[in-house]
Amino acid sequence: MSGNCFEMGLIQAFLDGETNPEVSLQVSNHIAGCDRCALALAEAEEETSAVFAALDREMNTLVPTQRLWSRINETIAEEKSRTSVWQRLMSFASVYLVSPSLAVAAGFVIVLGLFVAFWNPQAGNIEVGVLKENPSVPQLPDGGVRPTEGTPTVPSIDSPTSGPSKSAVAVKDSNYSAEKLRNLVSNASVKSVEPKNVPYVMPASASTGYLPGEESYVKTIAELRQNVDDQKDTALTPSSRVSYERDMAIVNDSIKRMKDVVRKNPRNQSAKQALYSSYQDKVDLLNSVVQREDLIASLR
Amino acid sequence: MTKRRYKISQLTLSLCLAIGLISAVNGQTPQPTPKKEPAPATPKREMPPKPMSVPIPVGPRAMPPQGERVTTEKSIMVAPDVSIKLCVLEGKLKINGWERDEVRLFVKEGSRAGIKVLEKGGESGKPVWLLVSNMSRPGAGRGQFSDCIYGETVEMDVPMKASLTVSGRTTHTTVDSVKKIIIQNVEGNIALRNIPGGISATTYQGDVSVENSSGAISLESAEGNVIAFEVNPGQIGDLFKAKTNSGAISLQRVEHRQIEANSISGSLLFNGKFLSGGLYRFKTSAGSIRMLLPADSLCTVKASYGYGVLSSELPLKIITQNVTSGGKNVVGTIGEGDAAAGATVNLTTVSGRIGIGKQP
Numbered sequence: 001m002s003g004n005c006f007e008m009g010l011i012q013a014f015l016d017g018e019t020n021p022e023v024s025l026q027v028s029n030h031i032a033g034c035d036r037c038a039l040a041l042a043e044a045e046e047e048t049s050a051v052f053a054a055l056d057r058e059m060n061t062l063v064p065t066q067r068l069w070s071r072i073n074e075t076i077a078e079e080k081s082r083t084s085v086w087q088r089l090m091s092f093a094s095v096y097l098v099s100p101s102l103a104v105a106a107g108f109v110i111v112l113g114l115f116v117a118f119w120n121p122q123a124g125n126i127e128v129g130v131l132k133e134n135p136s137v138p139q140l141p142d143g144g145v146r147p148t149e150g151t152p153t154v155p156s157i158d159s160p161t162s163g164p165s166k167s168a169v170a171v172k173d174s175n176y177s178a179e180k181l182r183n184l185v186s187n188a189s190v191k192s193v194e195p196k197n198v199p200y201v202m203p204a205s206a207s208t209g210y211l212p213g214e215e216s217y218v219k220t221i222a223e224l225r226q227n228v229d230d231q232k233d234t235a236l237t238p239s240s241r242v243s244y245e246r247d248m249a250i251v252n253d254s255i256k257r258m259k260d261v262v263r264k265n266p267r268n269q270s271a272k273q274a275l276y277s278s279y280q281d282k283v284d285l286l287n288s289v290v291q292r293e294d295l296i297a298s299l300r
Numbered sequence: 301m302t303k304r305r306y307k308i309s310q311l312t313l314s315l316c317l318a319i320g321l322i323s324a325v326n327g328q329t330p331q332p333t334p335k336k337e338p339a340p341a342t343p344k345r346e347m348p349p350k351p352m353s354v355p356i357p358v359g360p361r362a363m364p365p366q367g368e369r370v371t372t373e374k375s376i377m378v379a380p381d382v383s384i385k386l387c388v389l390e391g392k393l394k395i396n397g398w399e400r401d402e403v404r405l406f407v408k409e410g411s412r413a414g415i416k417v418l419e420k421g422g423e424s425g426k427p428v429w430l431l432v433s434n435m436s437r438p439g440a441g442r443g444q445f446s447d448c449i450y451g452e453t454v455e456m457d458v459p460m461k462a463s464l465t466v467s468g469r470t471t472h473t474t475v476d477s478v479k480k481i482i483i484q485n486v487e488g489n490i491a492l493r494n495i496p497g498g499i500s501a502t503t504y505q506g507d508v509s510v511e512n513s514s515g516a517i518s519l520e521s522a523e524g525n526v527i528a529f530e531v532n533p534g535q536i537g538d539l540f541k542a543k544t545n546s547g548a549i550s551l552q553r554v555e556h557r558q559i560e561a562n563s564i565s566g567s568l569l570f571n572g573k574f575l576s577g578g579l580y581r582f583k584t585s586a587g588s589i590r591m592l593l594p595a596d597s598l599c600t601v602k603a604s605y606g607y608g609v610l611s612s613e614l615p616l617k618i619i620t621q622n623v624t625s626g627g628k629n630v631v632g633t634i635g636e637g638d639a640a641a642g643a644t645v646n647l648t649t650v651s652g653r654i655g656i657g658k659q660p
Contacts, residue, residue, distance in 0.1 A: 028565060028586040029651055237487075240505055243523045243546045247564045250586045254650040258606055261626035270622060270629030274606040274650050281564050281585050285545055288522045292504045295486055299387065299448055299469050 005037050006030065008044070015044050017245040021253035028250060211262060211272065217279035224286035235293040247285055254278040368436065369451075372413045375404040379426040381461045381479070385418075386432035387448035388468045394453070397460035397477030397494075405432060410451020412436045432456070463497070472506075480515070489524070498534060507547070514538075517556070521547050525566070528554050548587070557643075563587050567652075571659070574599045574643035581646045588653040591645075595658055598635035598642035604628070608649045612656035 006014075006027060013019050014027045031037045210218070236244055258275035261268060380401050391410060407413045414435030417427040434449050448469070458464070458478060466473065466483040473490045475481055480497035483490060487505040498515030501508050507524040510517065515534035518541040519526045525547040531540065533556045540556035542549045548566040551559070557578035561568055564585045571592040574580060580599075582589050593599075593614060600619075603610050605628050616632040623629075633639040634656070647654050 025586065025651055032567070032586070032588050032653055237505065240523060247545045250565050254585050254606075257626060258650060261606065261624075265624065265627070268622075268624060268627040270604045271606060271624075271627030273604045273629075273648060274627070277583055277648050278585060278650060281562075284543070284562070285564065288504065288545060291502075292486060292522065295467065295484055295504070296469070299389065299467065299486070 004030075005034060005040070008040060011037065011040050012044050015041065015242065015246070017242055017249060019249075021249050021256070024246070024249050025253050025257075211266070211275075213276065214279070217276070217283065221279070221282055221286065224283065224290060228286050228289045231293045232289055235289055235296060244285070244289065248282070251278055251282045251285060255282065368412065369409045370407075370412055371409060372407040372411075373405065374413065374415050375402055376415050376417070376430070377401060377426060378403050378430065378459065378462075379421045379424055379428045380459045381463070382426075382428055382430060382459060383463045383465070384430045384432065384456075384458060385465045386456075386467075388454055388466070388471045388473075389448045389450040390470045391451045392453050393456075393466070393468065393471045393473045395456045395458060395464060395466075395473075395475045395478060397462065397479075398457045399460060400457075401426070401459055402457070403430060403459070403462075404455075404457040406453075406455040407449060407451040408453040408455075410454065411449045413449040413451070413454075496534065498538075517541065520544070523547055525550065526561075528552070531555065533557065573597060574645060576641050576643060578643035579646075580643060581648075583646075583648040584652045585649065586651050587649070588655065589647055589649060590655045590657065592657045592659045593634070596635065598633075598637050598639065599645050600631070600633050600639050600642060601645045601647065601656070603630045603632075603647040603654055605647070605649045605652070605654055607651040608653055610647075610654045613658045614656055616656065 010019070010023075010027065014024055017024075019027065027037075031041055232241065232244065255275065255278045258271050258278055261271040262275055265271070378401055382403065384403065391407075403415065405413055405415060411434045413432060416431040416433055417429070418431050419429035420426060421428040432449060433447050448467075454471075460477050461479045463480040464475070464478055464482070466475075466481065468483070468485040468488065470487045471485055472488045473483060473485065475483070475490075475492045475495065477494040479495070480499070481492065481495055482500045483492075483502070484500075485503040485506065488503060489506040490501045490503050490508045491511075492499055492501060492509070492513060493511040495510075495513040496515060498517065499510060499513055500518045501510070502518075502520040503524060504522040505524065506521065507527065508519045508521050509525075509527040509529075510519060510531055511529045512531075514532040516538040517528070517531060518539075519528065520542075521544045523546050524544065526542045526544050526549045528540070528542065528550070529552045531551075531554045533540070537558070538556060540551075540554055540559045542551065542559075542561045543563070544566055545564045546566055547563065549561045549563050549568045550571075551561060551569065552571045554570075554572055555575065557575050558580075559570075559578075560581045560583075561570070562581075562583045565587055566584070567587040568582050568584055568589045569592075570580075570582065570590070573594050574597055576598070582591075595614070597614065601616065606626050608628070610628070610630060612634070614634050616630075616634055618630060618632045620631045621629070633642070635642060
């Protein structure tokens, strides 16, 4: 701070939502009563909006989002891990043998091997270059494949106690037809690609010790939050996103502070009122994103 | 033995050269893309059909409508209390009420707009329900937004008793002298005046201002300011509601008996008078609440300000007060007389400042 006022850097950080909730609140309080800092904030906002306006076109190009890239990379990694050793060997050979120099070198290696085999009768018969069977891929009686160690595990549908870490590997071959295995793999791939299907788990600390009426707020917020987290990247412009995150930080801080007060003194009706009011603000804030996305969808 | 070895060496060298030559020829020949077939032993993965993963940007960040841009003008005779529905993607939208039973539509440099009659009145046979929509030929640049019109300017003249339902994406809207309007915008300011039959206006990025209007009024902006000036209830019980997340709310001469105003981080200003029996709720999370009241105001103030501050230029008689850390609660009255006959004002803030001032 310079004098009683905040430095421009801190104000900019506040504007960008980079300050922690306590500092945000401190800055908010100060700005509410300080014309100089309010003016500085307004100027910073103008600058930010100008920058966003300049970058808007760049940021709005039809490029995949970071989330999409990560999903694509995950899928590629998954595909790679599912590829057998034989397939990898074939793909290696198909890529590298097209180069003449590498092919010549390979030829020399083969010839060298033949020499060694010829001149060293104790070496026995060696099958060169061809693997008749991939030993790492055990065959099922019906032609299917039992997943091996290192391949992604498949959650068992039949066993209610088995979580995602429990794999079908533990089940005997006779229990799995090819069709069933295929379904399991298919289901697993759906689950792994679509994280939206994973139910939202409320924080453990929030699941106990609710005030009367608080639980309904928490549940509503959890449900809304799930929707908003999926939508806010597409529904909000950068400047809107900044405002949203800033308001959310303020509301979260209000909830936290009021909750602490109510925990200490449950009879404090004023704090309870402020707490519920903050919860309602949070619901409204999340709702505004959802409604905005709904409106955008209705205009398509 | 030596001769045999020599022959074998020759044979091997020839074999080696032959392999190298064949491989070199293969390398120079364009190879077809190796067809990737699943290993016969690998179970076939039945992937569910996936939608296109690349998100199509929508809303304010979407590409502007591409296609033919023409200037259109249409008009139609209608019933005076006609209902009109329209959707505008972009442009300056101006709707003006006039004293003619006619709707005129003018779109400058935009989509080919038209007016569809959805319903006609029983007695007069005149249209009572209209839809303004994009009438571009299929495939002629309609794009994915086929029902919504767009243009540099979209102007409409409608009967003064007309009711409108408007949705927009990026539009700056001005509406004057119609009976009633329901409007929601993704982005853009909304300015409304002389609307006696009620207003519901929402914009997610922009300001909402209302002037000289009445009825049940709901104004909402996610980020912008909400301004109301000289607004009255149409009938007893009409509610005035203003809400913004980070913008300011300014209410001047709003004479509804029920007012709710809520902002999260923005400030809230009320400059007017509280009516007897009225119920007023002003709420902010971190913004300030400022009220400017006449000196002869009569009301009961219930202020709850967790970490905030309360100050009053008008004499505030404290009835109950509970001031603890993080939970301050004050109930008091302003003015002389029976407080029960006055208005009730609920003020709630977590960390903002509440100020009650005297009108000049």
